[in-house]
Amino acid sequence: MDFSFSADQTLLKNSARAFLEEHVKPATVRLLWDDPRGESEPLWKEMAQLGWLGLALPDEHGGSGLGLVETAILLEELGRAACPSPYWPTALAAAALVQAGSPTQRQRWLPAIATGGARAAVAFLDAGLDWAPEAAATRAEPRENGWALTGTKRFVAWAHVADVLLVPARAPRGLGLFLVDPGASGITASPVPAMDPGTRWVDLTLDGVPVGGEDVLAAPGTAGPLVEELLRRGAVGAAAEMLGAARRCLDMAVEYAKVREQFGQPIGSFQAIRHKCAEMLLEVENAHAAVYYAAWAQDARSDDHALAASIAKSYVGDAARKVCGEAIQVHGGIGFTWEYDLHMYFKRAKALEVQYGDAEYHRELILRHVAP
Secondary structure (H helix, E strand, O other): OOOOOHHHHHHHOOOOHHHHHOOOOOOHHHHHHOOOOOHHHHHHHHHHHHOOOOOOOOOOHOOOOOOHHHHHHHHHHHOOOOOOOOOOHHHHHHHHHHHHHHHHHHHHHHHHHHHOOEEEEEEEEEOOOOOOHHHHOOEEEEEOEEEEEEEEEEEEEEEEEEOHHHHEEOOOOOOEEEEEEOOOEEEEEEEEEEOOOOOEEEEEEEEEEEEEEEHEEEEEOOOOHHHHHHHHHHHHHHHHHOOOOOOHHHHHHHHHHHHOOOOEHHHHHOOOHHHHHHHHHHHHHHHHHHHHHHHHHHHHHOHHHHHHHHHHHHHHHHHHHHHHHHHHHHHHHOOOOOOOOOHHHHHHHHHHHHHOOHHHHHHHHHHHHHOO
C-alpha cells in the first residue's frame, strides 16, 4: 500500500503553500486581525479562482470532484499560514448540500460557493455546549408554510459574513437540518471574543426565525446521521488545520535552534533541545498519519471511518497544543512576545481544539466504538 501523496496531490500542496506564502504573510494575518470582518474579500475571490472553494464539489456545480484527502491537504496549508478565512465552514455546508440538498438547493448555493459568491456557516453547538446531535436543544416548530426556529447557537464560526446558516433543530418528529437566512427576522448575533483573532465566533439567538419549506435540508426525524457525518468531517478538517499549525511551529523551532547561539554554539547542539525537537517531530508525524488516514476513511466509507475521525481529532488536538507549546519553549523569552509570530499558530491550534468536539468528547466516542 502506498501512503505517499499522488503527483496531483503534491502539486496541490506545493501550489497552495506557494500562494499562501506570497499572499498570506504573518503581516497580512495581523492586518486581518484588526479588520472588522476578519477576512479578505480579494483573498476569497483568489481562492475561488484557484479552484479551492469548489475542490470537493461535483463537476456539474463548478467543482473539481475531489475528496476529503485533497481538502485536508489544503486545510493543512491554511493552518500552516494561520489564514483567517471561512473556508472550512463553507466547505462543510457545501458537503451537506451535495449529500442531502434538493436540486433547487444545490443549484442555488453550490455554484455560488464555487465561484466565491457565497459563504456559509454551520451552527451545530447549542447553549448546553454538547456536540452530540442528540443533545440539540434548538426547537423547530411547524408553521403553515414551513418552520419557526427558537434557541441559542454558540460559537458559530464566521456567521457574521455568512450568506446561509446550516442549523440543526429538534422538531416533534426528531432532528432536522435547516438552511437559514442570517438576515431573517428573529436572529440576534453577538460577537464572541476569542483567543485566536483569526477565527471570528458569533453567538446566535433565534426567536421564532422563519424557515420556508423549500429550505429544509433534511426533514425532522432524518437529520441525525447527516449531522453525525458532518461533525466527523468537521473534526477531520479541524485536525488538518491543527496539523498545519503544529508543523509550522516545528519548522520555526528547528530553524531557530540552528541560528540561536549560547556559550558559543547553536542551541540545537544541546541534547535537551535535540530531544524536544525530536519529540515534536514524532508528534507531528503521528498527527499526519492520523489526519490523512481519517480523511481517506471518510472518502472510502471504511468500516472504521467514524473511529478514525475521533482518533484524529483527539490525538491531533493534544499533539498540536504540545508541539506549539514546546516550540515556544525552544525560543525562550522571545517566543512569548506579541511581536514574534509563533503565538499566531499556537492560538489557531488552541481555538480549533474545541471545534467539532474536543479530545474528551472524541475519546468517549472512541470508547463506544471499541467497547460497545
